Amino acid sequence: MFEMTDRKPAGRIRRLLVANRGEIAVRIIRAAHELGIQTIQVHSQADGDMLAARLAGERIEIGPSRANKSYLRPEAILDAARRTGADAIHPGYGFLAENAEFADMTENAGLIFVGPSGDIMRTMGDKARARKAAETAGVPTVPGSRGVVADVDEALTLAEAIGYPLLLKATAGGGGRGIRLASNPAELKDLFIQAAAEARAAFGDPGIYLERFIPRARHIEVQVLGDGENVIHLFERECSLQRRRQKIWEEAPAASLDDDIRQRLCRSALELARAVRYRGAGTVEFLYDENRRAFYFIEMNTRIQVEHPVTEMVTGIDLVREMIRIAGGHRLSLRQEDIRLTGHAIECRINAEDPALDFTPVPGTVETLHIPGGPGLRFDTMLYPGYTIPPFYDSLLGKLIAWDHSRPQAISRMARALREMRITGVPTTLPLLLELTGAADVREGAVHTGWLEEWLASKTLDLPLEKAACP
Missing domain, CATH: 3.40.50.20 (Rossmann fold)
Structure with missing residues (x-):
């Protein structure tokens, strides 16, 4: 911390x-x-x-x-x-x-x-080429297409061999954009066009590849940092709590992950990053099938991640500062043996969305902003009272991060901070996040990438918006 x-x-x-x-x-x-x-x-x-x-x-x-x-x-x-x-x-x-x-x-x-060079980015930032690099490095990958899919007809042919359900994913994307789940050929035809259009609008690249969908998998990612010669990992994060493939809750280290799997995940991430002589901050992402104790590489993000603060909180390393120093010509100032995990950190993404309207993004003007304080808390945001949220961009308002010595303590600290936080003028996802801190499966770490949507479908949020704010 x-x-x-x-x-x-x-x-x-x-x-x-x-x-x-x-x-x-x-x-x-x-x-x-x-x-x-x-x-x-x-x-x-x-x-x-x-x-x-x-x-x-x-x-x-x-x-x-x-x-x-x-x-x-x-x-x-x-x-x-x-x-x-x-x-x-x-x-x-x-x-x-x-x-x-x-x-x-x-x-x-x-x-x-x-950040990394254009050549590294072409290999690892392009999701389809990254799969090939992972296979060459001996890192297990999810069955899927071996490159960008040219058109709908090729997608339909490949899907027969991969099997349904499957994911259509933007090769240049991230943050859950340009991803669709197809359960049959008819859905694949419609969704291929949608995913490509979204990818072009968000990233300027319409490229799509296919990947088999693994139900009830956990999303585990490993943070790496390199200078082109040396690469280290900063352990893993869990990002399984997702809605519409958008992460809303991340934590480090991953809950209920045994040390053998942790070491294997981190070793695989290092092998891949070393193979391309990676430079800068990057994240190697995996799906983990807990029942089979098997993990699969899905992509590498060749940039800083939204959820990087949880890694900073448990390792004490300023990732953004290290990125700038490396880009400025400095060698990596850290060795692998310097990296230690201390405590547990959780990040909640707070969005300007209306829970009563199926979490539709709602721009507006921030009237009141109260940021909770105390040990082990951090709030990364661009908000200030009077700021008008424009309607043209992502609905993310800020990221509340709570650190403590253990995961149960971190959850309790997060719950207290969410109760204290007050943002008025726009609806936010504070009620959802606060209720998650009390959910039994979340507290036990018994979640997967589809858990949140199943949970939301089974209940109505009991907490009205105003109760998420401090009095």
Whole structure:
């Protein structure tokens, strides 16, 4: 829970441009300022008053409100970097964070890309090619297509061999976007077009691959950090509590995972990262079949993850700061033997969604914001009283993280913090998160990737919105 890394400067990086928005932009700016780096925040027309733009040393508008006219335009971001004299670009997560062409364009412009090279990203950031790399490295993979599926006809042919149900997944994506579950050929035909369209809109790449669906699996991921020569892991996280394939609750370490499986998972992640000489922060994701004690590689995210704070809380390592230092030319300052797990951490994603309307995203203006305090708590957010949430982007408002010496204590601390937290002006998912802290299966760690939707379908949330706030 306490910072273990040194405070060496970031080498060649003096001026960092943040090519993202929301809470991750705030997180990057704070890490850069701690390293003595000047910051430049790009923003769309809708985001001129966001917290990251207020915290950065400079701000520069790059286009209209919609992401495809601003945050997804590499030329606009590179022009902003040139005009402001930036040395480096941090892409955060989402948008262009896993776009290999953007990484290449950044380097070709004489700038530093805070993340892996375009070549590494093409191999590991592309979900279909990453499967091939995993197979070469001897890491078990879920049965599926061996590359991008060209069209619906090819998808139907491959599906006969893979078997139903199966998942359609965006090769360039993440965060649950561009994913559909097909149970038969008719569904596959309709969903293939939907998934490709969503992937193109969210990531600028319509590529889709197929993967067999493993029911009641747990989602376990391993955090890695490398400098191109050396790679270490920072143990695992569990992200099994998902709704519509969007994670809402993450924790580290994984609940009820024995040490043998933990070691095998982490060793597999290291073998894969070493095979591609990985540089920066990355996450190797697995599905774990608890009944068979078998795990399968599903993808690697070649960027910082939304849920990275739980790993920081149990290891004491500032991942964003390490990313910047490595990009600036420093070698990895940590050895594997330096990494220790201390206690347990849980992250709850708080979204601007209305539980009474099937969790429909609802933008609006934040009237009141009360952030809970006390030992072992952290809130990563872009909110402030009076901030107007624009309707053009993800509904994530912030991430509440609770750490304590044991998992039961961490759950209790999270429950107390959720009761204290107050956000008025927009509906939020606070009631859902608070009720989860009391669910027996959650407390016992007896969950899987489909558990939350089954649980929601079986009951009505008993907690009205106002009871999730402090008095």
